[in-house]
Amino acid sequence: MRIMHVSAECYPIAKVGGLADVVGALPKYQNQLGGDSSVVMPFYNNTFTQKHTFKTIYSARVSLGHNEYDYSILKLKSNVLDFDIFFVDIQELLFKDYVYSADDTDRFLAFQIAVLDWMLTLKKKPKYIHCHDHHTGLVPFMLQECYCYESLNKIPVVTTIHNAQYQGWFGYNNLYKIPDFNLDNIGLLDWNGTINPLAAAIKCAWRVTTVSPSYMEELKQDANGLEGLLRHESAKTVGILNGVDTEVWNPETDTYLIKNYKVSTVEAGKKANKKWLCNEYDLDQDKPLFAFIGRLVGEKGSDLFPDAFDVALNNNDISILLLGSGNPITEGGLNVLKKEHEGKYNAFIGYDERLSHIIYAGADFLLMPSRVEPCGLNQMYSLRYGTIPIVRNIGGLKDTIVDIEDEGFGFVHQNTSVKDICLSIERATAFYSNKKELKKTKKRIMKIDHSWDNSAKKYMQLYKSIKKAKL
Ligand code: ADP
Ligand code: GLC
Numbered sequence: 001m002r003i004m005h006v007s008a009e010c011y012p013i014a015k016v017g018g019l020a021d022v023v024g025a026l027p028k029y030q031n032q033l034g035g036d037s038s039v040v041m042p043f044y045n046n047t048f049t050q051k052h053t054f055k056t057i058y059s060a061r062v063s064l065g066h067n068e069y070d071y072s073i074l075k076l077k078s079n080v081l082d083f084d085i086f087f088v089d090i091q092e093l094l095f096k097d098y099v100y101s102a103d104d105t106d107r108f109l110a111f112q113i114a115v116l117d118w119m120l121t122l123k124k125k126p127k128y129i130h131c132h133d134h135h136t137g138l139v140p141f142m143l144q145e146c147y148c149y150e151s152l153n154k155i156p157v158v159t160t161i162h163n164a165q166y167q168g169w170f171g172y173n174n175l176y177k178i179p180d181f182n183l184d185n186i187g188l189l190d191w192n193g194t195i196n197p198l199a200a201a202i203k204c205a206w207r208v209t210t211v212s213p214s215y216m217e218e219l220k221q222d223a224n225g226l227e228g229l230l231r232h233e234s235a236k237t238v239g240i241l242n243g244v245d246t247e248v249w250n251p252e253t254d255t256y257l258i259k260n261y262k263v264s265t266v267e268a269g270k271k272a273n274k275k276w277l278c279n280e281y282d283l284d285q286d287k288p289l290f291a292f293i294g295r296l297v298g299e300k301g302s303d304l305f306p307d308a309f310d311v312a313l314n315n316n317d318i319s320i321l322l323l324g325s326g327n328p329i330t331e332g333g334l335n336v337l338k339k340e341h342e343g344k345y346n347a348f349i350g351y352d353e354r355l356s357h358i359i360y361a362g363a364d365f366l367l368m369p370s371r372v373e374p375c376g377l378n379q380m381y382s383l384r385y386g387t388i389p390i391v392r393n394i395g396g397l398k399d400t401i402v403d404i405e406d407e408g409f410g411f412v413h414q415n416t417s418v419k420d421i422c423l424s425i426e427r428a429t430a431f432y433s434n435k436k437e438l439k440k441t442k443k444r445i446m447k448i449d450h451s452w453d454n455s456a457k458k459y460m461q462l463y464k465s466i467k468k469a470k471l
Contacts, residue, residue, distance in 0.1 A: 001463065003030060003037040004126035006115055008099060008108065008135040010041050010085065011248075013048045015353075016099050017295060018242070018377045019162045022211070023132060025245035027083040029456035042111050043074055043089035045097050053077045054087065058121065062090065062114040064106060065177040069093060071114045088114045105170040108135040109177055116142055116149050128463045129157040131205070134168030137197030138178065140204035141188055145181040156466045158459075159205035163374050164223045165299060167191075167198035192225060202229050206236065206466045209459075211375035212396035213239035240459060241399055242375040243452030244384060249360075251385050251446075256357035263446045266386045267439065273362030281346035283319040288432040290318055290390075290425060291363035293356050293378055296326030296334075301369040301392070301416040306333030308369075308421040313341045315422065316429045321363065322347040323355055360385040365428050371416045373397050379410075380450045386442035388431075390424045392416050400450065404431065409445045 009016055011024030027037035043049060054074035061068045074087040089095060093107045101107070116139065119125060131139045140157045143149050171194055178189075191199035202208050208230075210216040216239030220231045230237060247253075251269060252262045258276040261269020271285075278285040290312075296302040302324065309320050322334060324347075334347045348355060360366070366382040368391045375396030379389040383400075390411040391397040402408025404427075411428050413420035432438060 001030075001035045001037075001460065002124065002127045003027070003035055003130055003463065004119075004128070005037065005039045005130045005132065006112070006136040006139055007039060007041050007132040008111075010039050013041065013085070014044050014046055014099050018375065019132060021245065021248075021377055022160075022162065022242055024081075025243065025248070025452050026456060026459065028081070028245070029243070029452035030460060031083055032453075033456055033460055035460060038084035038086065040073075040086040040088065040115055042094040042099075042107070043087035044099060045095045049087075052080070057086075058118055060114075060117060062110055062117060063179075064110050064113065065174075069110060071110075073114075073118050088118075090114065104135070104168070105174055106177070108168070109138065109174075112136060112138050112142065113179065115139070116152065119152060120149070125152070126155060129155055130459075131157060131159045131201065133160070133162050134166055134198040134201070137168055137199075137201035138189075139201075140206075141197075141200040142179060142181075144204045145185055145188065146179040147181065148179050156206040156463070157204075158207045158209060158462065158466070159201040160209045160211065161198065161202075161219070161374070162211055163299075163372075164198065164210075164219055164226060165372060167196050167224065167226070169194045169196050171195065191229070196226075199226055199229055202226065202233055207462060208233060208237045209462070210237070210239045211242045212399045213241065214398045215239060215374045215395040218395060238462065240455050240462070241396065241450075242377060242380075243455045244377070244380045244450045246384075246451045249381050249384055251361055254357055254361070256354045257361050258358060261361075261386075263443050266442050266446060270361060270364075270386055270442070273358050274364075275362075277321060277358060277362040278319070281321055281348075282343055283321060283346060284343065287317055287319045287344075288364045288429055289362065290320045290365045290367055290428070291359045291387075292320075292322045292324060292367045293359055294324050294368075296324045296330045298327075299370060299372040301371050301421075302330050303327065304369070304416065304418050304421060305330065306337055308418045309334075309337055309345060310340070311418060312422050312425045313337075313344050316425060318344070318425065318429055320345045321359065323350075323352060323359055325349050325351060360387055363387050364432060365390050365411075365425075367421070367425075368392065368397060369413070369416050369421045369424075370394060370397060376400070383409075383445040383448050383450065386446045388428065388441060388445065390421075390428055392420070404441070409441055409448075
């Protein structure tokens with residue numbers, strides 16, 4: 001089963017968030033199930049591309065309206081990944097030291113057109129194309145509608161929505177950049193008077209998936225304007241929960257950790273990682289350590305952190321450590337707190353893969369009070385590392401975390417509010433003092449199986465089910 005994933009991110013090559021983790025893991029697990037899965041992504045100028053060598057397998061020019069750009073398809077020479085990976089190298093547009101920017105319309109439109117132009121030349125074409133998020137949202141439309149891709153339009157295409165907040169909107173002044181199609185069908189591109197790549201994908205893909213079952217249900221009520229469309233296309237939608245790449249996220253072998261551990265050695269292992277964190281960030285290792293890792297954006301509820309942390313630190317004998325970046329106002333508020341709660345609170349504003357792993361290992365509790373959480377990987381990583389998650393009851397968090405009072409293993413609250421965050425921190429602090437239960441829970445959560453095996457199977461079944469039926 002030849003599957004081609006098309007994505008803007010893929011771990012370990014380029015990662016902004018969970019999309020990269022998914023695209024870096026799903027193909028590997030599909031291959032373990034006998035698939036022949038590969039990824040095509042933009043060629044960015046980053047550490048990975050600087051440190052590896054690539055072979056040019058195809059070169060041509062891609063048209064973006066009146067402009068033409070040279071591009072090459074590169075293939076990674078070494079076998080560091082468990083799947084083939086191809087890169088679209090458009091030096092002028094894509095070869096940057098960032099993944100996303102303000103001129104993404106041109107960048108990702110050119111990427112998508114180049115991918116399809118190249119696909120036309122392939123002797124062995126993919127049996128299925130799997131697109132991820134709005135950056136690849138015009139692939140299903142172009143396959144279905146553009147004259148030049150007619151020979152590819154029998155290839156079933158699946159779109160996975162990782163986050164429907166971002167839809168890639170652009171104005172009709174850019175329409176001429178899309179290869180020719182029958183203008184009678186222009187409505188397929190449109191949502192509320194602008195070109196909406198995510199809406200076009202929902203209309204034209206053969207199947208539409210989201211990254212958890214609950215998020216799919218939520219999207220049908222509120223999808224940043226696309227809820228009616230998702231209800232209308234309901235027959236072709238399904239929610240499949242993401243998984244954990246258990247080779248990357250394994251406390252027993254994780255090379256980033258200060259000390260590795262498994263279920264039977266969890267106490268000593270977590271203690272060593274916590275000690276390192278507390279030394280490094282001037283915190284008291286005898287106090288319960290609450291952590292947050294993530295993008296500082298409204299969806300994650302992070303705008304509430306400066307207030308919530310202030311209240312929680314005043315009312316409880318705890319430590320808090322945050323790793324993240326995003327909204328400058330939130331970043332400012334989080335930095336100000338450092339002085340007010342010296343020795344009890346610290347924050348690293350930025351992105352640091354290694355530190356994130358040590359935090360999953362060394363923290364006692366992980367905070368995720370998200371307003372929107374399509375799946376969320378952090379809570380699954382934290383389970384695997386024996387760190388108890390504190391989550392809001394939404395999206396993928398709802399599908400993975402059960403409250404301790406319901407015979408579960410985490411702390412679940414209903415609202416993204418300072419009050420609910422602080423109440424959960426209070427409950428968790430009380431739980432921390434029950435050493436016997438705490439120990440038992442750490443061991444219990446480490447054994448929960450969220451590996452990709454199950455979900456990868458579900459995607460394979462989905463592809464098979466659509467072979468002949470375009471809905
Ligand atoms: P999202 O994709 O919405 O950001 P997810 O929970 O799906 O949320 O995935 C986030 C991923 O990004 C996880 O692998 C998490 O560890 C990582 N991550 C987020 N922020 C940072 C950061 N500042 N430093 C290191 N890793 C981060
Ligand atoms: C998005 C979502 C996140 C999800 C990730 C991977 O970034 O915000 O919840 O886990 O994609 O699917």
